[in-house]
Amino acid sequence: MMQVLNSSTLDPVVLELGQRFVDAGFELSLVGGPVRDLFLGRQSPDLDFTSNATPDEILSVVKGWSDAVWEIGRAFGTIGLRKAGFIIEVTTYRAEAYDPDSRKPEVAFGDSLEADLRRRDFTMNAMALRLPTLELVDPYGGIKDLHAGVLRTPGRAEDSFSDDPLRMMRAARFVAQLGVALHPEVEGAMIQMAERIQIISAERVRDELIKLICAPQARLGVDILVSTGLADQVLPEVSALRLETDEHHRHKDVYQHSLQVLEQAAALESGPDGPVPGPDFVLRFAALMHDVGKPATRRFEAAGGVSFRHHDVVGAKLTAKRMKALRFDNDTIKAVARLVELHMRFYGYGEAGWTDSAVRRYVADAGELLERLHRLTRSDVTTRNQRKAERLAFAYDDLESRITELAAQEELAAIRPDLDGAQIMSLLGIRPGPQVGQAYKYLLNERMEDGPLGEAEAERRLRLWWVEHQPVDQADNTKAMESGNEH
Structure with missing residues (x-):
């Protein structure tokens, strides 16, 4: 049954562009994420379209209408343009064929909207709105899956992930962004094919990881990476946090603790005008990675306890090494690793108090990361012992108060010697x-x-x-x- 949306839900730019293509004798459909977001009541910042027009024909249609045009994706059939503040991409119908050993698809143009939709990653992204009529095209049940909160592929999940293994990370990201659940076939294929992510470039993996960590429910996405084995390939330090315990040497579940710290750190981000506007990747990733030094430093003590001496320093090095492998920029690497290195510093204050000079060093060592360090340190308290949690919170309140007082007196953020x-x-x-x-x-x-x-x-x-x-x-x-x- 054909379903038509109300035109009031779309910006006039969309309808204008659709009419231009129809007047020129071509088809045009809004496709993918923007269509999904319409049904979720979300605003999509970018607009993706697909058409039976070739790149040359697309350029001819938008000439004189768009504010700017770029052809960087022309080899893949994509023409980019800007109109009235919107970033728009129009792509010729595609029928991609992948070399199993290649990171990049071999592009072939298609002639059918339905066939173009089949090559997309998930059913909720395989919907289109024909323009300007706004007829919904949903051959693979995207609306049904969207309402059910299930992530499913248009065809066999194994085929989809073989074509583009990055879709497995995208699946974890959608869980984190939309709160959906993986279809059993999707989850099974991810477990079976996790190693195939190795053929994807570090830069593409990094970009997906950033989106996942910055998503509203990042904890769920990270847990999917770990449970499917993808983290073994791209974030093995996080997988290693699942330390085995026994009845003689009990300690906190480091993996679940790290997920909780990530969740709590995100909750402490400020608004857009605050000191740490969310979502803040540096804070969140430091929260996830803050204890990755524990597996390498775990020691069983004679009295039955467990120690993790210097796990902060070891963790900072492991974090920097992993981020370099994922091609993060140097500033981001230094910021995250520094937070990991400093996350234990406060506990000396909670135990014995500090002199003014120690407070100054804390501020100076944190530098521009001080506000993030405040939030990371507070997030690191996950104990169920209410009295202990209140004691630590009181101690950190006291430290922040002393920092504020000293800062007012001495401009701590810019400490310099008295002589240059x-x-x-x-x-x-x-x-x-x-x-x-x-x-x-x-x-x-x-x-x-x-x-x-x-x-x-x-x-x-x-x-x-x-x-x-x-x-x-x-x-x-x-x-x-x-x-x-x-x-």
């Missing part, structure tokens, strides 16, 4: 080189320990330090100069 490099060189009579850096580090340490010193006190301490640390030949010259000045 030029002043150090002038005072000591030295040229740029390692000695300037050593002197600067000494003054910074004094600043951390005792707060603002003032230039006069900083100069006094620097002169004393210089007598002990300058090279022998310079020390002799200094003494000779001082002796000459006395006479």
Whole structure:
């Protein structure tokens, strides 16, 4: 039975473009995610269309109508354009054929909308709206699956994932984004074919992982990656968190704890005008990875307990290594690894309290990551012991309060020595080189320990330090100069 949507649900740009193609003698349909999102009541930022027009014919139709055009996807039958703030892609009907050993599809143009829909990843993305009539084309039951909350492929799941193994990660991402469940055939195919993800480029895997981690229910998506074996291929450090336990050496389930920390960290993100606007990949990924050093550092103690000494440092290295393998940029790698490295630092405060200098170091070490570190540290409390949870929360409230007080007094976020490099060189009579850096580090340490010193006190301490640390030949010259000045 034909189903037609109300035109009021679509922007006029969609109908205008459809009419232009029909007037030129071609078919045009809105397809994929934008159609799915219409039924979910969501706004899709991009618009994807499919047509029986070739790339040259598409260019002819949109000439003079679009605000801008680009042909970077022309070899795959795709013409991109911008109109009234929308990013639009129009792709010629396709019938792809994949080389089993290749990362890229071999593209062949098709002549049927139904055949084009069959090659798409999941039934809920294999729906189309013919334009400008708004007739719904749903040959594979996408609406039914969407209402049932089930993720299913138009054809055999094994064929779909063999054609493009990245669809397996996309399945986990849709679970995280839409809260749907995997059809048993889809889940079985993912388990059976997980190793095939290895033929996909690290960059494509990375991009899907970012979307998954930033999804509303990231915990569900990560759990799918682990349960199907995909994480063994792309995030083995997370799979390894499922540590075996026994009745003699009990400890918290590190894997479930990490998923809970991820969930809690996402809940602590701020609004768009806050210090950590969500979704924040750096915070969320650090939350997921914060304990990945535990499997390598686990030790069974004689008294029956379990220790994970230095798992923060080991975890930071493992995290950086994995992110490099996934081709993340250096800034993101450094940020996530640094949070992992620092996530245990607070517990010393909770146990014994800190001096002002220790608070300054905490702020200085966190740097621009301080607000994320606050949230990561709070998220790391998953104990069921209410009294312990309240004690830790109170301690961190106290630490944040002290940071605020010190920051108001000393501008902690921009701690610098009381003398800069030029002043150090002038005072000591030295040229740029390692000695300037050593002197600067000494003054910074004094600043951390005792707060603002003032230039006069900083100069006094620097002169004393210089007598002990300058090279022998310079020390002799200094003494000779001082002796000459006395006479």
